Amino acid sequence: MRYPKIRELIEAIRALIKGPYTSKFPFKPHVPEKRFRGKPEYFKDGCVGCKACAEVCTTGCIEVKDVTDAEPPLRRMELHYDSCIFCGQCQAACITQEGIKLSNKFDLAIFDRSQAIESVEKELALCEACSCVVGAKDHLSWVAKKLGPLAYSSPTSYLSVLKELKLAYLDIEKQEDLTRQDRIKVLCPKCRREVTLNT
Numbered sequence: 001m002r003y004p005k006i007r008e009l010i011e012a013i014r015a016l017i018k019g020p021y022t023s024k025f026p027f028k029p030h031v032p033e034k035r036f037r038g039k040p041e042y043f044k045d046g047c048v049g050c051k052a053c054a055e056v057c058t059t060g061c062i063e064v065k066d067v068t069d070a071e072p073p074l075r076r077m078e079l080h081y082d083s084c085i086f087c088g089q090c091q092a093a094c095i096t097q098e099g100i101k102l103s104n105k106f107d108l109a110i111f112d113r114s115q116a117i118e119s120v121e122k123e124l125a126l127c128e129a130c131s132c133v134v135g136a137k138d139h140l141s142w143v144a145k146k147l148g149p150l151a152y153s154s155p156t157s158y159l160s161v162l163k164e165l166k167l168a169y170l171d172i173e174k175q176e177d178l179t180r181q182d183r184i185k186v187l188c189p190k191c192r193r194e195v196t197l198n199t
Helices: 006-018 052-056 089-093 137-153 155-164 189-198
Strands: 040-042 062-067 074-080 100-102 117-126 133-136
Touching (some): 089 100
Antiparallel strands (some): 062 074, 074 117
16 A cells, blocks of 8 residues: 655645635636736727738738728727737737727637627818728827827828817818819828829
8 A cells, every 4th residue: 555645744734724826716716927918909098990900810800991981980900809819910010009908808708609799989081182081080189199290291191190189170072183282181092193293
């Protein structure tokens, strides 16, 4: 017959006195470690709708939908966290560092996968000539603020600042021919090149 070692006896007595080493979840809420990577969450005030998180998402679980026929036109960014591997690339690539963050939420079990969506909506700026998407208005304003005085070298950038200050107004009217005065408008790169070369 094999006798237990002294160390094993000490561990058994210690376990009887102190209790198990594991947490008491689900009877008591579990507190994750400080740097735990849990459910990603969008923050509307911090997100500018730049799509950087969708570009770097390794599983492709961030879906970007531009609805140009809505009033006002919207960009909807949906994160399907049932497909997310919580790698943290979206948080690392966020240009504002405040748009999307991994929380410490880990208990994400649901019965309906359509509920596993974290989303944010941003208003779009459309080209005033051809009505294609230029970008999210918050993104254009953020870039203009980041550039500071250099923003005035780009009509799209400084018009974004002026519109935010309510000093300029966006009237989208599709035009057949672009003229010289159309250079000072929110235009996509194709239309801006056309108006620059033709005038």
